[in-house]
Amino acid sequence: MHAFDVLGDPVRRRLLELLADGERSAGELGAVVQEEFGISQPGVSQHLRVLRDNGFATVRAEGTRRLYSVDPAPLREVDVWLERYRRFWTQRLDALGTELARGKRERRMRGGTDSPADAGHADAPDTPETTGRTGGRTGAAPSEETAGGR
Amino acid sequence: MHAFDVLGDPVRRRLLELLADGERSAGELGAVVQEEFGISQPGVSQHLRVLRDNGFATVRAEGTRRLYSVDPAPLREVDVWLERYRRFWTQRLDALGTELARGKRERRMRGGTDSPADAGHADAPDTPETTGRTGGRTGAAPSEETAGGR
């Protein structure tokens, strides 16, 4: 399973977000994620397994608890892959965002026929709304990126 | 479809890699990717559609050709998400890598009870080998990250 496949699942992304703040027991993680996504305990456990098996998390036992921590190695891989695109938004138009960049590129390449009609709106491509699950009550501010159905 | 889902597919990642160097026609992209992954033209076209539909690529028509370009917006989103983990490998042990970081964290947190038996192995989670497809002949050096079966 590739790093991006692992990150493809919103539950796993959320788990990693929670782990970003430090070590957490499977139970704590489960509580949050079950609440937010409405999945069962085994469901969460399986996601944790995927994180383990793919090197995104390490575990240590403390009594009957399993304490999970982030292992950043695969995330760093992702970061490396992304490096080649970073110039697209780091290149002097940092603040103006990619919308501008696109418009500019298009203008540069063609006669200028294209309608600049929609040039003025946000850069969020698909307006990340709330998650579509059952118990949509967020208890601890999941990142916007995490939201979005499977 | 979430950004990470789009990037979950190795063919799409490869297409984006090719587009990183600049505009490319669907045909050029197809040639490379069909060779490397052994998939059909419609297959490639469908992947391009996914990239389009999710804002990773923009197209312009030139005659009968379709010229694709990267739209970095969703990639930037991914970059933003990753930001919270960057400290894990930017934090002074840049060169030494995460292996050290993990060892250090473990040492810091436990009394040393747990078996340190498997503590010494590599950080590559699944040794990125050649892609498992049919026509495995690489013509233009796909990034290691791209490899890995679906």
Add this chain to the structure above:
DNA sequence: CCATTGTATGAGTGTGTGCTTATATAGATC
């Protein structure tokens, strides 16, 4: 106008993956 090239879409199929319920294991507590 017909053929040819370049590309997209539609329909149908198989497989992987994410879920569920049920159960196993292991440490804590009485």
Add this chain to the structure above:
DNA sequence: GATCTATATAAGCACACACTCATACAATGG
């Protein structure tokens, strides 16, 4: 040692998605 909590695994099912082949559409050239 029985029971309770914490977590993992097993088995089974469903659905999404990445393929395939066939076909449509659009521009270009004879």
